[in-house]
Amino acid sequence: MSKDKIKGLLNQLKDKVHIGYVQFRKIQIKNIHKIKYFDYIVFIVLSIILTTTSIAIASKQLNNPAFARELSDNTPDSAPKLESISYTIKDGDTIASIAAAYNLKASTITASNNLSATSALKAGQTLAFPSMNGVYYVIQSGDTLWDLSSLNNVDVDEIVELNNLDSADMLTLGKKIFVPDVEKVKRLSRGSSISESTSSKGIWPCSGSITSKFGRRWGRMHEGIDIGAPVGTNVYAFMSGTVIEAGWDGGYGRLVAIRHANGLVSYYGHNSKILVHVGETVKKGEHIAEVGSTGNSTGPHCHFEIRKNGTPVNPLNYLR
Numbered sequence: 673m674s675k676d677k678i679k680g681l682l683n684q685l686k687d688k689v690h691i692g693y694v695q696f697r698k699i700q701i702k703n704i705h706k707i708k709y710f711d712y713i714v715f716i717v718l719s720i721i722l723t724t725t726s727i728a729i730a731s732k733q734l735n736n737p738a739f740a741r742e743l744s745d746n747t748p749d750s751a752p753k754l755e756s757i758s759y760t761i762k763d764g765d766t767i768a769s770i771a772a773a774y775n776l777k778a779s780t781i782t783a784s785n786n787l788s789a790t791s792a793l794k795a796g797q798t799l800a801f802p803s804m805n806g807v808y809y810v811i812q813s814g815d816t817l818w819d820l821s822s823l824n825n826v827d828v829d830e831i832v833e834l835n836n837l838d839s840a841d842m843l844t845l846g847k848k849i850f851v852p853d854v855e856k857v858k859r860l861s862r863g864s865s866i867s868e869s870t871s872s873k874g875i876w877p878c879s880g881s882i883t884s885k886f887g888r889r890w891g892r893m894h895e896g897i898d899i900g901a902p903v904g905t906n907v908y909a910f911m912s913g914t915v916i917e918a919g920w921d922g923g924y925g926r927l928v929a930i931r932h933a934n935g936l937v938s939y940y941g942h943n944s945k946i947l948v949h950v951g952e953t954v955k956k957g958e959h960i961a962e963v964g965s966t967g968n969s970t971g972p973h974c975h976f977e978i979r980k981n982g983t984p985v986n987p988l989n990y991l992r
């Protein structure tokens with residue numbers, strides 16, 4: 673619904689009240705001896721109060737940016753979408769008033785603009801900030817999604833979804849990502865066990881975007897992630913290990929399974945072609961299969977699953 677449409681509706685409402693009043697007057701004139709003068713006054717006063725207050729409330733709401741954004745959002749039921757807001761400071765604005773208008777914490781605005789809570793605002797200056805609480809963060813060497821998520825207490829899936837991350841540009845150096853609900857992003861400090869933590873991470877088994885994540889979906893457990901990619905896309909061993917399965921396996925279609933150190937086994941399902949044999953040792957990044965849609969699959973994708981000591985775990989926690 674646009675602002676103009678609401679204004680139109682308000683005008684219609686005003687017209688209706690006016691027509692009602694004119695009709696009332698006609699009746700009132702016809703039946704002047706039946707209607708008490710007092711009733712007439714009460715009606716007029718009430719209409720005036722009702723009309724003016726509803727118009728005042730509506731126009732106040734129209735000037736509220738948060739409300740205007742809500743109105744222009746055609747999909748109010750979907751998850752909140754991350755947008756970048758550019759705001760030009762007006763006379764009388766304070767960080768608190770801008771934050772309130774956008775339903776944000778003041779810290780979201782100060783952190784995004786290198787301001788402090790007491791910084792003076794100049795009219796005409798432009799502020800840029802995200803449409804939800806949190807901060808943007810530039811990926812540095814050694815960062816992993818898992819560390820960022822656990823250190824900042826944010827769900828891995830939430831970071832992936834908000835930033836539309838796919839395996840191709842997951843955490844490339846210098847990439848700017850949004851971390852929700854924090855004022856400052858915590859990361860592993862320099863010199864701490866960065867090399868150890870990154871070496872325990874595997875690589876993405878194929879490039880593409882996540883079409884289905886790990887966890888419950890439609891009441892059933894999805895024990896891996898689905899990475900959508902065209903038939904024939906290379907599938908790589910996510911870590912070094914020994915091939916323990918290479919062939920048809922029911923709903924998995926053409927499946928490759930690799931046993932790694934630390935009790936991990938990785939599974940690559942629905943392949944069109946398998947390039948390895950059971951018993952073969954493979955290196956991290958070795959081309960082991962090609963994406964397909966074999967078995968129980970609705971379209972070409974790699975079903976990537978990791979089990980730790982037999983239990984499926986979220987693969988995103990094991991990927992760089």
Ligand SMILES: [Zn+2]
Pocket residue numbers: 884894896897898974975976
């Ligand atoms: Zn799957």
